[in-house]
Amino acid sequence: MRRWVLLWIAAAATIFGAPPSFAGEVQKPKGVVELFTSQGCNSCPPADAVLARLAARGEVVALGYHVDYWDYLGWKDTLAQPENTERQKLYGKAFGKREVYTPQAVINGRTHVKGGKRGAVEAALVELERTGKGLSVEITVTRVGDSVLIDAAGSPGGIGNAHLVLVQFDPVKPIVIERGENKGRTISYANPVTSIQTAGMWHGKAARFELPRSEINKKGGCAILLQAMGEDGLPGPILGAAIVAPETQAP
Structure with missing residues (x-):
C-alpha cells in the first residue's frame, strides 16, 4: 500500500483563501455508508444499486468495500481487497458478531443493516442524526x-x-461477471475502495493535516473519515467525514 506523505500543522496556522468548488466533492455529508459487497454474492446487486443511488445524490459519503471471501463460489471479485475484508471483520468484532455477511451496510461506524434495504439504510441515517450520533x-x-x-x-x-x-476509491466501474452466482450480469459498482490508510491523530481540538495535491489528482477519489478507535484497536463511531474528488485537470 502506497504511503502518504502527511504533515500535521497546528490549527492556528495561517488561513488560506476559500476553496474552489469541485464537482463530486462532499464536505458536509449527512452520514457515512460503508457497503461490504461481493461480485460473487447473488444477494448483493440490490445493495450495489442502493449504494449507487446514494453516491449519485451526493448527500452522504458512500463507499463500496469489495471482500474476497466469496471468491470460491466460482468468480473472483475483480475489485476485492484483503484490507476491505479485514475492515469488515474488525467491524464484526466491534459489533459483537462472530460472523460477517454480505451485503452489509455500516452506518457512521455505529450500526449496521442489510445493504439491500434502502429504507433501512436511510432510516438508520435519520435515527443516528436524531439521537445525536450523526x-x-x-x-x-x-x-x-x-x-x-x-x-x-x-x-x-x-x-x-x-x-x-x-479511503481511496475508483470511479464507477461496470463489471461483466462471467461466472459464479451473478453469471451473465453487468453491474456498475459505485466508489469501489482501493486502499485504506490511517493518516494521523485528532485529539479533540481543531487540527490541520496536509497531503500532496498530486496524490489526489492521480487517483479516483478520496474519502476522509475521522473515526474513533477502541482501546482494542477496533473501529468505532465516525465523527466527521468528507470526500475529495479528483481534479479533471491539474492547474
Missing part, C-alpha cells in the same frame, strides 16, 4: 498550491480522540 465534527478541504489541506474542527470541550482515515 457527524458532529466538521471536516473541510482546501486546495492550496501543491497541497490539499484537511481541517478538522474541535469537539465540544476539546475532548476526544480519533484517527484520520483516508
Whole structure:
C-alpha cells in the first residue's frame, strides 16, 4: 500500500483563501455508508444499486468495500481487497458478531443493516442524526498550491480522540461477471475502495493535516473519515467525514 506523505500543522496556522468548488466533492455529508459487497454474492446487486443511488445524490459519503471471501463460489471479485475484508471483520468484532455477511451496510461506524434495504439504510441515517450520533465534527478541504489541506474542527470541550482515515476509491466501474452466482450480469459498482490508510491523530481540538495535491489528482477519489478507535484497536463511531474528488485537470 502506497504511503502518504502527511504533515500535521497546528490549527492556528495561517488561513488560506476559500476553496474552489469541485464537482463530486462532499464536505458536509449527512452520514457515512460503508457497503461490504461481493461480485460473487447473488444477494448483493440490490445493495450495489442502493449504494449507487446514494453516491449519485451526493448527500452522504458512500463507499463500496469489495471482500474476497466469496471468491470460491466460482468468480473472483475483480475489485476485492484483503484490507476491505479485514475492515469488515474488525467491524464484526466491534459489533459483537462472530460472523460477517454480505451485503452489509455500516452506518457512521455505529450500526449496521442489510445493504439491500434502502429504507433501512436511510432510516438508520435519520435515527443516528436524531439521537445525536450523526457527524458532529466538521471536516473541510482546501486546495492550496501543491497541497490539499484537511481541517478538522474541535469537539465540544476539546475532548476526544480519533484517527484520520483516508479511503481511496475508483470511479464507477461496470463489471461483466462471467461466472459464479451473478453469471451473465453487468453491474456498475459505485466508489469501489482501493486502499485504506490511517493518516494521523485528532485529539479533540481543531487540527490541520496536509497531503500532496498530486496524490489526489492521480487517483479516483478520496474519502476522509475521522473515526474513533477502541482501546482494542477496533473501529468505532465516525465523527466527521468528507470526500475529495479528483481534479479533471491539474492547474
